[in-house]
Amino acid sequence: MADRQEAGYLRVAQAIRDRIADGTWPPGHKLPNRPALAAEYGVGENTVRQALETLLAEGLLESFRGRGRGTFVRAPHERHILPRTWTPIAAPGRLGLTPAGSPTSVEAESTAKVPAPAPIAARLGIAEGGLCVRTEYEVLADVRCVLTATSWEPYALTKGTPVVLPEGGPLAGRGVVERMAQIGITVARVTEVPRPVQLDRETAQLLGTTPGAQAVRIERTHYDTGGRPVETADILVPAERWDITYDLPLATVPRT
Known part of the structure; x- marks a missing residue:
């Protein structure tokens, strides 16, 4: 079960990477919410959370709370x-x-x-x-x-x-x-x-x-x-x- 869950979150993470790499989701694009992603990829919300946390740690995504909240494809930050x-x-x-x-x-x-x-x-x-x-x-x-x-x-x-x-x-x-x-x-x-x-x-x-x-x-x-x-x-x-x-x-x- 643990192996299948790990494989699931890695699969979701790679699918999102692919969409970012081919321009389907450009910088600044707001990702669907967790329930929508879970339904699309046929996994649980915890699996989606793990995938998003992986991509956040890699710097591909950024997440905001409060006004303008959500998870977005991260654009290169200018200083x-x-x-x-x-x-x-x-x-x-x-x-x-x-x-x-x-x-x-x-x-x-x-x-x-x-x-x-x-x-x-x-x-x-x-x-x-x-x-x-x-x-x-x-x-x-x-x-x-x-x-x-x-x-x-x-x-x-x-x-x-x-x-x-x-x-x-x-x-x-x-x-x-x-x-x-x-x-x-x-x-x-x-x-x-x-x-x-x-x-x-x-x-x-x-x-x-x-x-x-x-x-x-x-x-x-x-x-x-x-x-x-x-x-x-x-x-x-x-x-x-x-x-x-x-x-x-x-x-x-x-x-x-």
Whole structure:
């Protein structure tokens, strides 16, 4: 039985490869859903899932969740510039990383009173399990997710204020600097630590790439004038698609 199942998924995978190779399914083509493929090839949906996972791992297909979801024939990815901007502006630039050249939007969801895991608590200088407001971001270009971010703010800083939820209230969607200024906190500096990581299956699917693909995780933390952390975030950018470019303005040095 196991041998027949293995042969089945290999047969389905090869049939899809053939359609891609002969141009029947060109780059960008959306594949039928699993039940339709299972019916076409006379196999079970689990066999189809194995075949699709094999082709995803080979880089022939890409899969997306959310808006524009589905499995597609993967086109060769061109690398693009992802500029890092510093001005705190409204969406979609509030994360400071905005793809150029495509219609861009941000989907976000905030949750209050979330216990901080140990690494986040250490970055915020609070006790492990301390309550935070967590906000999950997805930056979309051409309705596909191109990067994600998870932001954490100590709940004690903003509770009972109009800016407790970054994506709600009068300053919904504004940057950390502007929101904190509304409640009398001046953000003086931000640190960013880029780290190479590999994407897990769920995040890879969200970003339309393969599990284990390389990404850059930017660990960003905002500090107030007293050196207190007021927000920290993990921003994930697929390394195969984007070159993160920092353009640092320098103050003019007066001549003597």
